[in-house]
Amino acid sequence: MADQHVVSIVRRPGRTLSAEDGLGALLAAYHLRTEAEKGAPVADVDALPDRYRAEISDPRTAFAADVVLVARSGSAAVGCLVVTAPVDGRSEIKRLWTDPEFRGRGVASGLLGDALAHAAESGAGAVRLSVWKWRTGAIALYGRFGFAVTESWDERDQLVCMERAL
Template sequence: MRIVERPVTDAGLAALIDAAFGELVEKYGPEGRSAVHAEARFLVAVVDDLAAGCGAVQPAEGTTGEIKRMYVAPGHRGRGIARSLLKALEGLAAEMGYDRLRLATGFRQPEAIALYESAGYAATAPYGRYVGEPQVFCYAKDLR
């Protein structure tokens, strides 16, 4: 496996994002996509020349970045790809000058919650569009 930066227009990345939203609709029902900042930078985990997982770091506020679009295709789960992507996203965020990362995930995603908590992310108050959304859990981690 290798992790590479790809533009949002990359076909493999676009397919992963579409699959991720398909799963979210199955879990939570139809709802709008949260916006991704134009300055977001995407990483893609590539296995045997196929896009297997993705994630992005985008500006949030001040020296805080936000992780968006973390996803690993079902056929590639259980191999440590999500953990490797998360570590690579943290490295990218540090390169981008962020001291802290935040993210949001849903209560029907226990694997994601377990990953984030085991990687040192702590529950934090909801932010932005997630305020008042009981099905969304927010996390943050200091990078320095």
């Protein structure tokens, strides 16, 4: 596999998005790891909550109003990120995930940079996100991109909410 990573937008008007393009596998890995980190590991995708299984099996429907970015190494999907359309002047970043074999190579930074550019082009004045407090590497990455911890909009325990202006 090539050591070069090209970040490409998988979902744009006129293009389809499917689990078969590698996105489903990335989302499955993200959700399975998250459940394990929360102390509630599940054996496989079938044991995940319905809303997560829906993202994995039909991302086109789950993210119909969003833009999904996928990082590729050659033809393999190695990272993903979802950026929502602006609501009240703010977009949200969700589901940032890099295949563990490709971490430390700028994949997440590339996805995040493209997401911020897309949000700005879409008219958002700010971008927000939430991240589990134990994901210290992700929190540090967001900090390097200018995100700051803000008051929580989510009641889940151990969730860190962050935001940055565009």
